[in-house]
Amino acid sequence: MSVATPAVRENGARSLRLGLVLFFTALSYAIFYWAASRFYYGNATGLLADLGSYIGNIAAALVDFRKGVLGWIGGILVALANFAPFFALVYIIGVGLRILNWLLLEHPRPASPNPLTDRHFRNIFFELLMFTALAVFVWWIVGNTVTNLQERKIASGFDFLSATAGFGINQVLFIDYTESSSYGTAFLVGLINTLVLSFIGIVLATILGFIVGIMRLSKNWVIAKLAAGYVEIFRNIPLLLQIFAWYNVALKPLPHPRQSIVLFDSIYLNNRGIYSPKPIFEDGWGFVVAAFFSGIIASIAIARWAKKRQMETGQPFPVFLTSLGLILGLPLIVFFLTGMPVHFDYPHLRGFNFQGGMRVIPEFTAMLMALTIYTATFIAEIVRAGILAVPHGQTEAALALGLTRGQMLRLVIIPQALRVIIPPLTSQYLNLTKNSSLAVAIAYPDLVAVGGIILNQSGQAVEIIALWMLVYLSISLATSAFMNWYNAKMKLVER
Amino acid sequence: MSIEAQEKKGMSVSDEVVVEMIDVNKWYGDFHVLRDINLTVYRGERIVICGPSGSGKSTLIRCINRLEEHQAGKIIVLGTELTEDIKKIEEIRREVGMVFQHFNLFPHLTVLENCTLAPIWVKRMPKKEAEEIAMHFLEKVRIPDQAHKYPGQLSGGQQQRVAIARSLCMNPQVMLFDEPTSALDPEMIKEVLDVMVDLAESGMTMLVVTHEMGFARQVANRVIFMDQGQIVEQNEPEEFFTNPKSDRTKLFLSQILH
Amino acid sequence: MTDTVKEHKRSFYRTEMLPPKPPPPASTGVLGWMRENLFSSWWHTILTFVGLYIIWLIVSFLVQFAIIDAVWSGQDRTACLADGGREIGACWAFIRVWHNKYMFGFYPEDQQWRVLVVYAIGAVLLAFLLIPRAPGKRLVMLLLFVIYPVLAYILLYGMSSLGLPVIETTRWGGLMLTLVIAAVGIVISLPLGILFALGRRSQMPVIRFISIIFIEFWRGVPLITVLFMSSVMLPLFLPEGVTLDKVIRPLVGVALFASAYMAEVVRGGLQAIPKGQYEGAQALGLTYWQMMLLIILPQALKMVIPGIVNTFIGLFKDTSLVSIIGLFDLLGIAQASLADAKWATPVTAPTVYLYLALVYWVFCFGMSRYSIFMENYLHTGHKR
Ligand SMILES: Nc1ncnc2c1ncn2[C@@H]1O[C@H](COP(=O)(O)OP(=O)(O)OP(=O)(O)O)[C@@H](O)[C@H]1O
Numbered sequence A: 001m002s003v004a005t006p007a008v009r010e011n012g013a014r015s016l017r018l019g020l021v022l023f024f025t026a027l028s029y030a031i032f033y034w035a036a037s038r039f040y041y042g043n044a045t046g047l048l049a050d051l052g053s054y055i056g057n058i059a060a061a062l063v064d065f066r067k068g069v070l071g072w073i074g075g076i077l078v079a080l081a082n083f084a085p086f087f088a089l090v091y092i093i094g095v096g097l098r099i100l101n102w103l104l105l106e107h108p109r110p111a112s113p114n115p116l117t118d119r120h121f122r123n124i125f126f127e128l129l130m131f132t133a134l135a136v137f138v139w140w141i142v143g144n145t146v147t148n149l150q151e152r153k154i155a156s157g158f159d160f161l162s163a164t165a166g167f168g169i170n171q172v173l174f175i176d177y178t179e180s181s182s183y184g185t186a187f188l189v190g191l192i193n194t195l196v197l198s199f200i201g202i203v204l205a206t207i208l209g210f211i212v213g214i215m216r217l218s219k220n221w222v223i224a225k226l227a228a229g230y231v232e233i234f235r236n237i238p239l240l241l242q243i244f245a246w247y248n249v250a251l252k253p254l255p256h257p258r259q260s261i262v263l264f265d266s267i268y269l270n271n272r273g274i275y276s277p278k279p280i281f282e283d284g285w286g287f288v289v290a291a292f293f294s295g296i297i298a299s300i301a302i303a304r305w306a307k308k309r310q311m312e313t314g315q316p317f318p319v320f321l322t323s324l325g326l327i328l329g330l331p332l333i334v335f336f337l338t339g340m341p342v343h344f345d346y347p348h349l350r351g352f353n354f355q356g357g358m359r360v361i362p363e364f365t366a367m368l369m370a371l372t373i374y375t376a377t378f379i380a381e382i383v384r385a386g387i388l389a390v391p392h393g394q395t396e397a398a399l400a401l402g403l404t405r406g407q408m409l410r411l412v413i414i415p416q417a418l419r420v421i422i423p424p425l426t427s428q429y430l431n432l433t434k435n436s437s438l439a440v441a442i443a444y445p446d447l448v449a450v451g452g453i454i455l456n457q458s459g460q461a462v463e464i465i466a467l468w469m470l471v472y473l474s475i476s477l478a479t480s481a482f483m484n485w486y487n488a489k490m491k492l493v494e495r
Numbered sequence B: 001m002s003i004e005a006q007e008k009k010g011m012s013v014s015d016e017v018v019v020e021m022i023d024v025n026k027w028y029g030d031f032h033v034l035r036d037i038n039l040t041v042y043r044g045e046r047i048v049i050c051g052p053s054g055s056g057k058s059t060l061i062r063c064i065n066r067l068e069e070h071q072a073g074k075i076i077v078l079g080t081e082l083t084e085d086i087k088k089i090e091e092i093r094r095e096v097g098m099v100f101q102h103f104n105l106f107p108h109l110t111v112l113e114n115c116t117l118a119p120i121w122v123k124r125m126p127k128k129e130a131e132e133i134a135m136h137f138l139e140k141v142r143i144p145d146q147a148h149k150y151p152g153q154l155s156g157g158q159q160q161r162v163a164i165a166r167s168l169c170m171n172p173q174v175m176l177f178d179e180p181t182s183a184l185d186p187e188m189i190k191e192v193l194d195v196m197v198d199l200a201e202s203g204m205t206m207l208v209v210t211h212e213m214g215f216a217r218q219v220a221n222r223v224i225f226m227d228q229g230q231i232v233e234q235n236e237p238e239e240f241f242t243n244p245k246s247d248r249t250k251l252f253l254s255q256i257l258h
Numbered sequence C: 001m002t003d004t005v006k007e008h009k010r011s012f013y014r015t016e017m018l019p020p021k022p023p024p025p026a027s028t029g030v031l032g033w034m035r036e037n038l039f040s041s042w043w044h045t046i047l048t049f050v051g052l053y054i055i056w057l058i059v060s061f062l063v064q065f066a067i068i069d070a071v072w073s074g075q076d077r078t079a080c081l082a083d084g085g086r087e088i089g090a091c092w093a094f095i096r097v098w099h100n101k102y103m104f105g106f107y108p109e110d111q112q113w114r115v116l117v118v119y120a121i122g123a124v125l126l127a128f129l130l131i132p133r134a135p136g137k138r139l140v141m142l143l144l145f146v147i148y149p150v151l152a153y154i155l156l157y158g159m160s161s162l163g164l165p166v167i168e169t170t171r172w173g174g175l176m177l178t179l180v181i182a183a184v185g186i187v188i189s190l191p192l193g194i195l196f197a198l199g200r201r202s203q204m205p206v207i208r209f210i211s212i213i214f215i216e217f218w219r220g221v222p223l224i225t226v227l228f229m230s231s232v233m234l235p236l237f238l239p240e241g242v243t244l245d246k247v248i249r250p251l252v253g254v255a256l257f258a259s260a261y262m263a264e265v266v267r268g269g270l271q272a273i274p275k276g277q278y279e280g281a282q283a284l285g286l287t288y289w290q291m292m293l294l295i296i297l298p299q300a301l302k303m304v305i306p307g308i309v310n311t312f313i314g315l316f317k318d319t320s321l322v323s324i325i326g327l328f329d330l331l332g333i334a335q336a337s338l339a340d341a342k343w344a345t346p347v348t349a350p351t352v353y354l355y356l357a358l359v360y361w362v363f364c365f366g367m368s369r370y371s372i373f374m375e376n377y378l379h380t381g382h383k384r
């Protein structure tokens, strides 16, 4: 062992490390480059040659407004995907810079004289190795895909979205769609159908789930067992089976339109769906809507005022009843004053089917029933656990202070239970939204079902699947952003 | 403690009955937890209840504000008999404060909000007034500076004092304490006991389940020893500690006082 | 009372203890229980009767449909068609005819013993693994996760050199396929999930980043899109000329999907391990992998057994989705059987779904009971 001062030894070790890192970085490049050219381009020069055309692609996508917004976004996505190898290179350079930064600035700490046993060095080397392996793998996949697509003569890109769809969709909401609309529009119809189904499902599942969850805590044995039985049965049967069962057992065997089951003389149940009168709004209807919204606004104002007054004088105010009166009563009065500005378009038989009115397709009903009943079992368990998570001492302390049962629930138990309930509840909402994709099994025209048709017709598998993932990941991301925000907020309050 | 000694401290007992229990019996399933309890509490009394674990002390005082229901006998609190009548029970609970072994503060509310919750919602007091009262009692329990913290940020002793203040804010006529110091570290016990002594000296009627015999000697005017769900012996503290009559009491005292 | 209590002024003491008395008759026993739990107020009394009525409706309907009015045998639809005014309930005759297909798909009947052997070995190994006090956990784990899959593959797929004719996966189906998919998903997702959980908690930013992306990606998308991806895109990912078996493709998707969920469960366990355990292990001079394998993971995994079992339940239910992409798992083959024109009756579909619900339910409910049992077992284990 040489007689060097610690500082000198330190410096020597550092430069040795630097050298090694650079060497391995270069080696990684080499492996990467070799693998890429070997698997992707067939020869090494192709890589550099293609870079130029990528840049051309992205520029072309940026200026090509003709394809509409979707085509535009799609073009950028494809260009970015094509660009993956380039990004990989940039990333590796980034890692190299990170190492340099660490070596030169960040960590002037005693290092091991032998770089191979230096913890940080080993970590970074390992990271680099993993990343390179991953990058090579991805590149290999992308390369294969490109080759396969070329082989099958499938053009990549999102141009197809503007092509004519040519198929009908049996539930179109909020936007216009006909067979001659584009694939893009069809996709949008699917997205709307997914969102509508999920939204209504979430509302119903929440209501049912809370009721069942509270029933499970009832001190009435029969009610508690009834709720427990419901939960245990329906959460242990696959959702898809439940969807099929609702569709094929409860809805499909309904009679033909001519023999419809009639409710209240105006609602018709048959194997084509549920037909009900459709309200047609006349001139004065705007006033009724306005009255409804002013009722809501007034209620909010009154609630605020009532709270303020109670804090000042101690006098409570029947906010709930007043609001109910305002929100329901006000529009009702206006409705009669304006001479009932609405009439109904009744469904009527024409030939073998109904015309007019509002129609809810059986696929929607089946999905809604199954999703609601299935998800409610999980929500019920969450609610139950949330309420049980509030210690019994809280109830006792609240009662001992003389609070009524209602006040105890409202002021002490529910605020604490909600903190436990809301995070898992949100993830159930997310699950419901994702599960609505099972609609494809009974051909409810949701995002996946419509996408599937487009996929079969156009063969643009990669693009369709990418769009699906994009939509669902955005929803997930938004949800988890909300969850993080909520958790942070609640933590702040509790400390 | 003699009558004179008590009056010196300003603690006097009137002959107005506040709580009366007549032949009270209670069962948990088949387990006979309270057996023929007869107890009369007069206004201004400070009663300490002790006894081995599982003897039914907690159950007894929890029956007084009907956190537990008794199955036979009568309990009359402030002239009202405890029955299924929810309104009457809520009225009684407003007049009877309770302090728990584990504090049971509301963790989602600040100390001040803990104290004003019941006055605002039960007594329909303006917020300002409720806060003034709360600050008054927080000063009494010597933690006015913690008013805007959350219970989780306080020590056990501080939490228990907040719990006492929270009960006092309702201006109760009787206070029930269920082992208020047994979940606390030794150095915190004193700060809570001091507050309780102050409270006793202010003339509050108190029923205290505790094993703090020093506290019993200092402020109690009656000590009750329970075992197997029954009152085995009761006496003035002086007599109770120096001259216990029952063998069970002797055994218990020898264990607890070493 | 006066004779047992010596009273003077406010002091008294007992010379004799009161014996416990039986509670008033109305508060214990069946009567007391009913008063407490069924008829504690007029409101609860109403609820009780409404609840009982609902239960009566459901149970009587099920008994009527599945037993009293059921048709137990027959050769074709005429047996299950209402004629002569008799109500027709469940058409069990149909299930009997199709039952072998429901269980084994198109696996040749003379070779089905192989499936049963695989079941039997799996059941024995699982029993050893699942019973908390059974010995030799490590050996069983090794057998179950390494040897058994190979053995099962050889038995199920076949190997001509051993005299086992090859049965193509296209002929696999029914409950057998469901169990194969679930089992493969479990066997792959557990180790992979552990790796990604460790990756997500790693000190190395790149590893952590990759793990987070992987986990959040699979958790953010619905399984059905994953299955479409694996059946449509997976072939594109592979070099020309390489084709993947139609059953393997969804398996890849299911396994990756389940791994992400498993990773989050395992991460929960890792987070629950006190820091002292890590420090203790490091103080002993253990390397990272020694620390993880010997100290941390055994504890963490034990802690999250209920969560792991719940993930398995989800996975088991999710296997039914492969029927959408054209595999004949239990649900897939049942759906196919409904198209059997020979048996087209109004009661065929309800019967089939009732039967399937029962089969799936038994598996899932069994697993959830086990999970609850383990939860209690671990809970009490911790207290001691
Ligand atoms: N909810 C309940 N159900 C059944 N038994 C109970 C219940 N609550 C208390 N008991 C039993 O009743 C007996 C008396 O309980 P209690 O809490 O009154 O005792 P204690 O004297 O306060 O004891 P400790 O000093 O341990 O607090 C105990 O044996 C206890 O096990």
Ligand SMILES: [Mg+2]
Pocket: B057, B058, B059, B178, B179
């Ligand atoms: Mg007690």
